[in-house]
Amino acid sequence: MNWFDRHIIEPLSPRWALRRAAARRALRAYHEAAEPSSLHKWRTDRRSANAINERAMLPIRTQARHLEENYDLATGVLDVLVSNTVGTGIQPEPQVMLLSGEPAEDVNRKLLKLYDDWIHSCEVTRQHGYYGWQRIMARSWFRDGEVFGQRIVGNVPGLEHGTVLPYSLEGLEADFIPMEFNDLSRGIRQGIEVNAWGKPRGYWAYKNHPGDLMGGGFGPITTLQTKRVSADIMMHLAVRKRLHQLRGVSVFAPALNRFDDIKEIDENERIAARVASSMAAYIKKGQPDLYEAPEADESGQPPRRQMFMQAGIIFDDLNVGEEVGTIDTTRPNNDLIAFRDSNMRAAAAGVGAGYSSTSKNYDGTYSSQRQELVEQFMLYRSCTGDFVFRICQPTWDSFVDAALISGAVMIRPTVDRTTLYDCTHTAPPVPWIDPEKEVKAKILKMKWGFASRPRIIREFGDNPDQVNREIVRDQQETERLGVKIIGDGDAADEMEPQMPDEPPPKRKGDARSRQRMNGHGKTQ
Secondary structure, three states, rough: OOHHHHHHHHHHHHHHHHHHHHHHHHHHHHHHOOOOOOOOOOOOOOOOOOHHHHHHHHHHHHHHHHHHHHHHHHHHHHHHHHHHHHOOOOOEEOOOEEEEOEEEEEHHHHHHHHHHHHHOOOOOOOOOOOHHHHHHHHHHHHOEEEEEEEEEEOOOOOOOOOOOOOOOEEEEEEEOOOOOOOHHHOOEEOEEEEEEOOEEEEEEEEEOOHHHHHHOOOOOOOOOEEEEEEEEOOEEEEEOOOOOOOOOOOOHHHHHHHHHHHHHHHHHHHHHHHHHHHHOEEEOOHHHHHHHOOOOOOOOOOOOOOOOOOOOOOOOOOOOOOOOOOOOOOOOOOOOHHHHHHHHHHHHHOOOOOOOHOOOOOOOHHHHHHHHHHHHHHHHHHHHHHHHHHHHHHHHHHHHHHHHHHHHOOOOOOEEEOOOOEEEOOOOOOOOOHHHHHHHHHHHHHHOOOHHHHHHHHOOOOOOHHHHHHHHHHHHHHHOOOOOOOOOOOOHHOOOOOOOOOOOOOOOOHHHHHHHHOOOOOOO
């Protein structure tokens, strides 16, 4: 409190003087947060996301690939992210409707039939099916920070489509779009051509991987040629954390140093464990006056003594004043597990993967595991949503275009053409901790109208139309063969909410007991 507050304001209004002093302290603390000091690290980098990425993205991408290739924990992190984002594959379910509002079942089934044939040879190299292509695209997305994909519809010189549909996919790693390609006069920034609002209009891609310049068994490529790919047929999935950011950054970026530390700790502890398992011993010579030098052999050198360690060994050839000592390596380190687990938790949080899945440590109660699963589920589902929006839905749109262009699917006048591209993509199902509890919860959701049966089937990762058809065929087959399924309908009966039809009968003395106590135990 300054002189003015103490001598002028305080005699008139002490409360006002205190408020002025508190506000002055808060303002001083606010300014101190913006002042550099020995206790406060000061950051001065105010560059845009694109300016920072232009220098940092390539080294980070290289380090992330090195981690995946040389560290099992990093590989496990990518496996967890890909498994929970894509799983065995994100499947489409067409939702074409008639003008009457009913599903166009014939069109939807025809599209699914073509899709089931197309997914086996949908990629230009024929090295991946559609679901395998999804997984490797997601892996590149997380590891490199971004991935590109080209949708090729129609006849292209030199390209043979693998199915009756003239449609193929081409996956491109981030290296194909040159980070250093900038031409502001044409709106090209980091290999991406954008308009005045920052919307991509085209991508400038190498015709060959730039890493092939070093040779890869096929002979070195002497020149790198670029071609422009329209944004209408190019898919770009990137890890972005700032507005107006063009290129993506690896999920390992915030945790690279921690992964390196954990890897070095593991290496050091393995070496220490190997040293500890090879017990080393030495001979204490005792007092100098008791030491007698051994006699020299024919070469004039003292003989070399060798003692081999084995179970139950007795040293009976020690000289006077000698004793055997061992080297204590203090291994294993009892504090290592807790220290390593804390670093693994931080690393898993940095990349967005669950700690239990990453470390394969599933200790804990049902409640704790469920809590972790619920929190991670939202993060995984957001990643799945980005993948569907940037990869799966554009892929399906071009698939429908190819089906219409080739004449494989004919659209009747009664079909609502505004719904031709409508599609529901089934994400990987949520893993279960207790299957019995999970199934009962889903049955209750259907009984009380919180979810429909098709939605529950989609949560299992299946197609409702296919499941219903399988159930009908199974019921017809069981009736034809006279198969009796034990317990049919019991599960539904067990889940029926138990609501009393009438109040329980009154017992004698109930009225007296209700009147006996009042408030604090006083008898009326």
